Amino acid sequence: MSAALVPEVPTLVLDPSDRAPRAARMFLAEWFRAWxxxxxxxxxxxxxxxxxxxxxxxxxxIVVRLFQDARGGRPVIEVWDAGEGRPVAGAEDLAATSGRGLRLMAELVEEWGVRPLTEGGKVVWAKCGR
Known part of the structure; x- marks a missing residue:
C-alpha cells in the first residue's frame, strides 16, 4: 500500500519583535501570489x-502557517505562540487608543477562532473569504 502525499504547509517561524508583522505580510503576499x-x-x-x-x-x-481549506480553497491563516492568554474581540471602547484590531479582523474574515495546543500555547486562526 502506498502512502498518500500530503502537501507541505507553508510555514514561517519568527522571532517576537517589531519586524515580525512585516515579515509575515511579505510571506503571505508571496504565497497568495503563488496560489x-x-x-x-x-x-x-x-x-x-x-x-x-x-x-x-x-x-x-511566532509560527505562521498558511493553507487552503479542503472545501472551496479558501485561505486559512494560523498564528501560533506559546502564551496562554486567549485573544478576545472585546466591546468597543471609544476612549481606548488601541484594541480594535481583532474586532476589525472579525468583520473581514469568514470565521476565526482560537485553539489551545497540548504542549502549551495556542493557535489563532482565520479563514479568509475568496
Whole structure:
C-alpha cells in the first residue's frame, strides 16, 4: 500500500519583535501570489493583526502557517505562540487608543477562532473569504 502525499504547509517561524508583522505580510503576499489569489489585502491585514498580537501579548517564537481549506480553497491563516492568554474581540471602547484590531479582523474574515495546543500555547486562526 502506498502512502498518500500530503502537501507541505507553508510555514514561517519568527522571532517576537517589531519586524515580525512585516515579515509575515511579505510571506503571505508571496504565497497568495503563488496560489493565484490576486487580492491579498485582507490576508495581509489579518496576518499582521495576529502576528502583532502574538508579539505583544504572547510568548516565545511566532509560527505562521498558511493553507487552503479542503472545501472551496479558501485561505486559512494560523498564528501560533506559546502564551496562554486567549485573544478576545472585546466591546468597543471609544476612549481606548488601541484594541480594535481583532474586532476589525472579525468583520473581514469568514470565521476565526482560537485553539489551545497540548504542549502549551495556542493557535489563532482565520479563514479568509475568496
Amino acid at each position: 493565484g489569489i490576486a487580492d491579498d489585502h485582507i490576508g495581509r491585514l489579518v496576518v499582521c493583526e495576529l502576528v502583532t498580537n502574538a508579539w505583544k501579548h504572547g510568548e516565545g517564537p
